[in-house]
Amino acid sequence: MAVVRFQNVSKSFPHSTSRLLLRHHLVGWFSDGKMQPFFALKNVSFELGHGESLAIIGSNGAGKSTLLSLVAGLAKPNAGTVEVNGRVAALLELGSGFHPDLTGAENLMLNASLLGLDRKTTIRLFDKIVDFSGVDEFINEPLRTFSTGMVMRLAFSVAINTNPDLLLVDEVLAVGDSAFQAKCIEALAEMRRGGRSMLAVSHSAASIESLCDRAIWLDHGEVVMDGEVRAVLEAYEGRSALGAKV
Amino acid sequence: MWNGDYKFVIGNLVEKDFKIRYRNMSLGVFWSMLNPLVLMGVLTFIFTKIAPVNNMDHYALQVLCGLVPFSFFSVAWVGATTSLVDNAVLIKRVPVPREIIPVASVLSNCLHLFIQIFLLLAMTLIFRRGVNVYWFWLPVVWGLEVVFVCGLGLMFAALNVYIRDMRYVVESATTVLFWLVPIFYSFTIIPHQYLDLYLYNPIAAMVICLRNILVDGRPPAHSTLIKLTLSSFTVLSCGILVFEKLKRRFYEFL
Numbered sequence: 001m002a003v004v005r006f007q008n009v010s011k012s013f014p015h016s017t018s019r020l021l022l023r024h025h026l027v028g029w030f031s032d033g034k035m036q037p038f039f040a041l042k043n044v045s046f047e048l049g050h051g052e053s054l055a056i057i058g059s060n061g062a063g064k065s066t067l068l069s070l071v072a073g074l075a076k077p078n079a080g081t082v083e084v085n086g087r088v089a090a091l092l093e094l095g096s097g098f099h100p101d102l103t104g105a106e107n108l109m110l111n112a113s114l115l116g117l118d119r120k121t122t123i124r125l126f127d128k129i130v131d132f133s134g135v136d137e138f139i140n141e142p143l144r145t146f147s148t149g150m151v152m153r154l155a156f157s158v159a160i161n162t163n164p165d166l167l168l169v170d171e172v173l174a175v176g177d178s179a180f181q182a183k184c185i186e187a188l189a190e191m192r193r194g195g196r197s198m199l200a201v202s203h204s205a206a207s208i209e210s211l212c213d214r215a216i217w218l219d220h221g222e223v224v225m226d227g228e229v230r231a232v233l234e235a236y237e238g239r240s241a242l243g244a245k246v
Numbered sequence: 247m248w249n250g251d252y253k254f255v256i257g258n259l260v261e262k263d264f265k266i267r268y269r270n271m272s273l274g275v276f277w278s279m280l281n282p283l284v285l286m287g288v289l290t291f292i293f294t295k296i297a298p299v300n301n302m303d304h305y306a307l308q309v310l311c312g313l314v315p316f317s318f319f320s321v322a323w324v325g326a327t328t329s330l331v332d333n334a335v336l337i338k339r340v341p342v343p344r345e346i347i348p349v350a351s352v353l354s355n356c357l358h359l360f361i362q363i364f365l366l367l368a369m370t371l372i373f374r375r376g377v378n379v380y381w382f383w384l385p386v387v388w389g390l391e392v393v394f395v396c397g398l399g400l401m402f403a404a405l406n407v408y409i410r411d412m413r414y415v416v417e418s419a420t421t422v423l424f425w426l427v428p429i430f431y432s433f434t435i436i437p438h439q440y441l442d443l444y445l446y447n448p449i450a451a452m453v454i455c456l457r458n459i460l461v462d463g464r465p466p467a468h469s470t471l472i473k474l475t476l477s478s479f480t481v482l483s484c485g486i487l488v489f490e491k492l493k494r495r496f497y498e499f500l
Binding site: 013014020021022025069072073074075076087088090092093096097099101102106109110113114115116117118119122 | 248249250251253254255257258259261262265266269335336337338339340341342408409410411494495497498499
């Protein structure tokens with residue numbers, strides 16, 4: 001059974017999402033001019049198996065983040081079916097749900113609970129998470145005193161130590177020093193050996209190549225290419241270079 | 247699918263709100279007491295010395311019986327209404343069940359409420375009204391108020407995602423309700439034809455019950471309790487229904 005299965009998935013956003021005041025709604029009742037929705041994803045199909053690690057690449061606005069939000073269950077598709085089996089940990093933005101005035105430890109507890117851990121498990125994993133993040137001496141300090149890299153390390157440690165069946169990562173691997181990055185790559189490899197999967201979005205070809213074995217290239221919401229990571233990256237970079245010349 | 251620990255998440259969110267609110271305040275929880283006390287003082291002064299409206303005994307205590315449930319109601323309602331928009335980052339990035347956000351917002355105001363209830367009970371003793379067995383009704387009526395506000399919170403939080411000025415509608419509504427709830431006047435002066443307007447308003451019914459229990463030392467009327475229960479749970483069901491209908495497209499509109 002696949003961890004993720006997309007079948008002919010389309011996702012559109014109404015243009016009216018920027019018109020959120022009462023007067024806009026009042027105007028809307030009296031004029032019936034419907035605006036065309038914007039399609040962020042068009043007819044996308046793919047499968048992600050156990051232990052697979054898949055990268056989504058593409059230029060800005062290609063629909064990469066929309067795809068992740070559909071997998072995470074944050075948004076619902078307009079057409080097609082999205083099937084996700086197992087527990088998902090989404091690391092979509094650096095420390096979303098973190099609060100600067102809370103201490104590292106308090107943020108850790110809050111974030112673990114948001115990711116779906118219960119109290120017992122969180123307490124059991126607490127030391128392991130702190131240890132992995134390498135911020136132990138600051139863990140009882142407010143988060144606003146942390147550097148960006150430290151926040152990222154803490155967020156990543158929580159997400160990976162919740163032991164998800166599928167880890168979603170959006171452009172957050174670039175942060176952290178090289179020692180921590182090496183640790184992350186090792187942890188992700190370990191995770192995959194345990195039959196768990198990963199879905200990553202990144203613009204950094206280097207981190208994609210070291211982490212993923214497969215890639216999907218999205219362009220304007222459509223799948224251009226799906227295959228072995230190096231081949232897709234080469235094709236993508238070739239196209240980008242070509243586009244730059246024209 | 248998110249199948250985490252609801253109690254743990256809500257607990258953490260409530261704790262977060264409370265810590266953030268009080269960590270940057272030197273007087274901490276005393277602010278929660280100061281506000282109703284000041285209002286109680288002013289209202290008592292105006293309506294007993296300047297423009298006496300009616301002859302309630304223990305006027306200050308009667309006013310406080312109105313202020314405590316009302317201030318919880320208005321603050322928690324406004325807070326819950328903006329909670330989804332304020333936590334847009336969470337909604338868009340973390341697959342936590344959306345209902346949790348407005349409910350946690352209401353519950354975090356409960357900590358405030360506990361402090362104010364403590365104040366109210368202390369004032370009751372200071373006014374020598376004493377403890378009576380009907381105090382057992384207090385958790386019931388407070389519970390019903392929380393149910394009512396959770397319902398309102400869910401409904402208006404969801405609406406506020408689509409219509410961002412909902413917040414001002416709510417704020418105006420609480421101003422109007424300040425006058426329509428018997429806070430600084432007695433329930434007994436209300437003309438007969440308007441009685442139902444009060445009894446089906448959970449906040450007004452709440453104030454009436456509190457005065458019965460704390461000031462008059464008698465149990466609240468069964469008919470009032472039934473109406474309070476009925477309207478609170480009706481509002482909660484409506485809130486859940488509206489939220490369920492609207493939550494599908496939060497991601498696009500936040």
